[in-house]
Amino acid sequence: MSSEWTIGVVGGSGVYAIDGLEDxxxxxxxxxxxxxSDELLTGRIEGVKFVFLPRHGRGHRISPSELNARANIDALKRAGCTDVISLSAIGSLQEHLPPGKFVVVDQFVDRTFARVKSFFGTGCVAHVSVADPVCPRLSAMLAAAGRAVGADIHEGATQLVMEGPQFSTRAESRLYRQWGCDVIGMTAMPEAKLAREAELPYAVVGMVTDYDSWREGEGHVEVDEVIAQLIANSGLAKQLVVEFARSLPAERTPSPIDTALDVALMTAPEKRDPALMAKLDAITARVLGGR
Structure with missing residues (x-):
């Protein structure tokens, strides 16, 4: 693993570019x-290499259920990323997380059902742990960077990841609150699971745009409401990324996630499918070589 940082940034709704990139x-x-989803925008901020990918493509062309999350994570891996941060729009399921709040998520409940969730399968089976699905060191640095630029930051939250593209029914929204979920979004899964399989430490900063549909006496979520809050949030989100770059240690600090595949591969070497192994060349390069 490289001793230098190369930070992948996956920009969600409202974050289609990254400011301050040199070259x-x-x-x-x-x-x-x-x-x-799109080409990757490369450059440096404060001397740190960044690789930016607009999750939905420039112009927001791709629906959450139609995102090719495997291709997105694989592309970031091939671009040399050592770590990945996600900037996403989210809804709030709790009164104390109002629109405008920035939430550093540390847990997920995955309720998606129409998405491919693994690089592995028949021909090469692997089981990685996602008990702790984000990188705590990245999350702490992102929270500190957010506070430094004046963002209203909340650390630690459980995000319900729904299939979409429709917003929740009121019954669903209330159920998710009963489950103890704090925020809701459509894109962090399977992205976080795939990042773990790719041995990429991953962290999420969610930008609250609305209260979903659980509040009594309030209207339902509308796209124009979400967009207005995204515009308000996006400038601060870009400042957060610059401050995050400024605060990174000169030498990359290792993460346990760097070696997630060490005990994950199950299929005996002689039983592995050559065609699948060829597709896995970037994902398994550290443990199996081949890139």
């Missing part, structure tokens, strides 16, 4: 899993 360049990366 910015859009690059195309092919993956064996298909096309990622």
């Amino acid at each position: 910015p360049e859009w690059i195309a990366i092919d993956t064996p899993w298909g096309a990622p």
